[in-house]
Amino acid sequence: MLTAAQVHSRPASAPVAKVHLVGTISYYDPSDGVLFFQDATGGVYINSGKTYPIRTGDSVTVDGFTHASFRTEVSLDPTITVLGPGKQYPAPEFSYSRLASGEGDCLLVKFRGIVRAQDVELHELTLSTHPSPSIHLDVAMAGGEVEVYLDPSFGANPKSLVDATVEMTGVAGGAFDAKNQLTGIMLYIPSPDFIKVLKQPATRLEDLALTDIDEVFPSRKVDDTSSRLRVRGTLTYYKKGDSAVLEQQGKSIYVQTRQTSDLAIGDVVDAFGFASDREYAPSLTEASVVPTGFSARLTPQAVTYAQAYSGLFSDNLISMSGKVVSQLQGTSSDTLVVDVDGHLVSATLDAGQLAKFLPGSKVQVTGICRIIAGGPFRTPSLFRIEMRSGADAQLLAQPSWWTVRHLLELLAVFLGVAVVIAVWAMLLRQRLLDQTNRIQRSMSIARERSRILEKINSGPTPDALLTMICDAVVSLLPGVECSYLFEEKGQDTPAQAINPANPAKQLYKMDLHGSEGEIVGWIVVSELKGYVPSADRHEVFDMLFEISKLAVNQLLLHRALVHHSTHDALTELPNRRLCDRRFEDALEEARINGSKVAVIYIDVDRFKEVNDQHGHRIGDLYLQQISARLLAAKRQSDTLARIGGDEFLLIMPSDSSYENAETVLSRLEKCFDHPFSIEGRLVLGSASLGFARYPDHGQTTEELKLHADHQMYASKRKRNASVLMVESRSA
Numbered sequence: 001m002l003t004a005a006q007v008h009s010r011p012a013s014a015p016v017a018k019v020h021l022v023g024t025i026s027y028y029d030p031s032d033g034v035l036f037f038q039d040a041t042g043g044v045y046i047n048s049g050k051t052y053p054i055r056t057g058d059s060v061t062v063d064g065f066t067h068a069s070f071r072t073e074v075s076l077d078p079t080i081t082v083l084g085p086g087k088q089y090p091a092p093e094f095s096y097s098r099l100a101s102g103e104g105d106c107l108l109v110k111f112r113g114i115v116r117a118q119d120v121e122l123h124e125l126t127l128s129t130h131p132s133p134s135i136h137l138d139v140a141m142a143g144g145e146v147e148v149y150l151d152p153s154f155g156a157n158p159k160s161l162v163d164a165t166v167e168m169t170g171v172a173g174g175a176f177d178a179k180n181q182l183t184g185i186m187l188y189i190p191s192p193d194f195i196k197v198l199k200q201p202a203t204r205l206e207d208l209a210l211t212d213i214d215e216v217f218p219s220r221k222v223d224d225t226s227s228r229l230r231v232r233g234t235l236t237y238y239k240k241g242d243s244a245v246l247e248q249q250g251k252s253i254y255v256q257t258r259q260t261s262d263l264a265i266g267d268v269v270d271a272f273g274f275a276s277d278r279e280y281a282p283s284l285t286e287a288s289v290v291p292t293g294f295s296a297r298l299t300p301q302a303v304t305y306a307q308a309y310s311g312l313f314s315d316n317l318i319s320m321s322g323k324v325v326s327q328l329q330g331t332s333s334d335t336l337v338v339d340v341d342g343h344l345v346s347a348t349l350d351a352g353q354l355a356k357f358l359p360g361s362k363v364q365v366t367g368i369c370r371i372i373a374g375g376p377f378r379t380p381s382l383f384r385i386e387m388r389s390g391a392d393a394q395l396l397a398q399p400s401w402w403t404v405r406h407l408l409e410l411l412a413v414f415l416g417v418a419v420v421i422a423v424w425a426m427l428l429r430q431r432l433l434d435q436t437n438r439i440q441r442s443m444s445i446a447r448e449r450s451r452i453l454e455k456i457n458s459g460p461t462p463d464a465l466l467t468m469i470c471d472a473v474v475s476l477l478p479g480v481e482c483s484y485l486f487e488e489k490g491q492d493t494p495a496q497a498i499n500p501a502n503p504a505k506q507l508y509k510m511d512l513h514g515s516e517g518e519i520v521g522w523i524v525v526s527e528l529k530g531y532v533p534s535a536d537r538h539e540v541f542d543m544l545f546e547i548s549k550l551a552v553n554q555l556l557l558h559r560a561l562v563h564h565s566t567h568d569a570l571t572e573l574p575n576r577r578l579c580d581r582r583f584e585d586a587l588e589e590a591r592i593n594g595s596k597v598a599v600i601y602i603d604v605d606r607f608k609e610v611n612d613q614h615g616h617r618i619g620d621l622y623l624q625q626i627s628a629r630l631l632a633a634k635r636q637s638d639t640l641a642r643i644g645g646d647e648f649l650l651i652m653p654s655d656s657s658y659e660n661a662e663t664v665l666s667r668l669e670k671c672f673d674h675p676f677s678i679e680g681r682l683v684l685g686s687a688s689l690g691f692a693r694y695p696d697h698g699q700t701t702e703e704l705k706l707h708a709d710h711q712m713y714a715s716k717r718k719r720n721a722s723v724l725m726v727e728s729r730s731a
Contacts, residue, residue, distance in 0.1 A: 005042035012068040021062040024086030027171040027188040036171045043106030045073040056190045059086035070180045091169045096143030104172040113141040115161040146185040163201035169194040177281040178311030226274045234296040235267045236317040237368045252315035254283040268294040280371040281314040300366045305341040311380040319366040324357045347385040360399025366392040448472040462486050476540050479531030486521035508541045515556045568642040571627040579641030583701045586653035598652040598661040601690040601708035607646035621678045633667035688716035
């Protein structure tokens, strides 16, 4: 069994749950179907579409299901059983701000205020064929004004309470738009016993002095302490000096502003203003609108007349289709009256911006759905569409040519019917051929896109992939030339560069960007002599942009992965894996060509002492500087690799002379002649080098590396002990 508080506090997204409640009917108006229930934990609204043999104050059981609303309610027409007289629950005192927050929704609350107006309403939307009149009060509280409805048991003509200071106890409710957004506060008084007059009016209404019409406005006094709010959304409508509309996650808000700065539809903006109750849905007044620098894509929601009239799309960007009934031109605005689903809808725009449409034309109008509310509960009674520019009224079809006058004219010229029909048939046939060609062209573009995507997934070379993309463009757009250039920074062998065509003949150009946003190439489409523009060329260019961007991203990603797997992260030198592969390749080439390959093993002396004395950061910087010096000493055709913590290997392919290898060996040894300056420290470094050459010292890579390793250790043993490093601090 659930309590009222548990039902009331269920999230709107929670699944439907079965309800069994035991408590008291806190308010019931059978003519309007307003029904509230309360138990010791809280209150809940019961959605009633029929009358029940119950009264306010009855103890009842309620069996039904939950239903999402402003707060979760009991779904339509549950089973209600009367148990007897109910319990009277205490009513805590509420301020206007607590009521406006919805904190007291469905609860019996106590509040104080001054009655500003009292009238009798005859509600049209009631459950009874002969509804009782409903007494309505406007009560001013500290902070705002609320609407109060009295139970029909008060009678049709209760004693006037206008200008009296009162304390009332009633059930807190609200006025809501179709999106279940709170737009006003309503309170329901169960009986006359729940009203206490704290202070009688100072003067009876009939005793008030007469006021001249010119003196009415100066008597107005308003003390508004509302806080300024900040609301963020996408700008869907903007009229300088008048208003704006913001949309956020399907919900919209109308903003009254005198701002005249330039803002663009689609900008994400912040609106700073005060809450207003003048509109059907939530709105801001006295507002300023500030762009955030971001933008969002706007897509109008296509709706029917019934959907727009329901209020679910209040202040949303919508589009509707219908036939033009009339078009009115005013001094400040133009109005397009459209028949939508058998109902007349007005679409307005500033004067002079609306194109001319013939009556009977089928049009699509786009704009903000502005709801005009009416009745005691501010339900939608009318709506209009406020367009933003002339582009919001689009002609879909001209009015039908087949009128009575034209029919009479056709009868008079019967002999011309055959010609007209023939021409009409030819036009239809041509239209069908054009549509067929467009479909075939779209299918061709889709096939090329799929073919290139499959190629991208197979990991081709940049040259092969970009050539394939250009070939696809040329095949889809006869009479054009497609050229490209792709040269990523740091690559030894850039893709083939094709000379660009005459810039004056360029139809389309896009830059290819690398992983850090740098330009690494371009693709250019140029027209050749005799080129005839194709209607779908922009679709082809869109495909080119999409596929090329994806292709370059895939290529760069693949290269980055390969680089990280084959290079040392600290020095960016080839690692042991890449070194072994290049060594095998160089040795294989030497066997085929009868050439020589030299290898030099480099081991940094006493590197561990550097780490132990100065820390691993200095050790890492020391290795980076050693790598830079060794790279400067090698030949361009050589491969320098880091194969261990302080071990390097230099591969010298196609070496034809021992003297050449000795020259490189000497340059490598001199790399350690000068101290290394590292963050204010001077490190005197040295290294032991070992040399081997194919085929003199071995036939395989392992034999050559072993010989060089032995040479290196022999060199290390002969080296005299020297001071490894001298540390000094720079001033």
